[in-house]
Amino acid sequence: MPKITFIDVDGTSYDAMVDAGLSLMEGAINVGVPGVLAICGGSCACSTCHGYIDDAWVALVGGPNDIEDATLELANERRAGSRLTCQVQVTAAMDGLVVHVAKND
Numbered sequence: 001m002p003k004i005t006f007i008d009v010d011g012t013s014y015d016a017m018v019d020a021g022l023s024l025m026e027g028a029i030n031v032g033v034p035g036v037l038a039i040c041g042g043s044c045a046c047s048t049c050h051g052y053i054d055d056a057w058v059a060l061v062g063g064p065n066d067i068e069d070a071t072l073e074l075a076n077e078r079r080a081g082s083r084l085t086c087q088v089q090v091t092a093a094m095d096g097l098v099v100h101v102a103k104n105d
């Protein structure tokens, strides 16, 4: 089961063991990562699950599709590694992935 590390806006790390097939957002919610609000419940409509894929992992995770890209325009401080964590499906290859939670308020 892939281990995903989430780092909140205060720099605190949270390790989550996330089943492949779940979203990063679901993995974060399951361990109570602060700042992953996910107000729309994962339907790519709110941007409050915004996070930054660590630079070392951006190539593997990939970028957003057109629908996610449009919703990301609503997010605070969009950067090169920005993704909506509800739209990233965890795979076995993501074991060790680091995600920095964005300021989602």
Ligand code: FES
Residues within 6 Å of the ligand: 025, 037, 038, 039, 040, 041, 042, 043, 044, 045, 046, 047, 048, 049, 050, 071, 084, 085, 086, 087
């Ligand atoms: S939970 Fe709303 S866009 Fe991800």
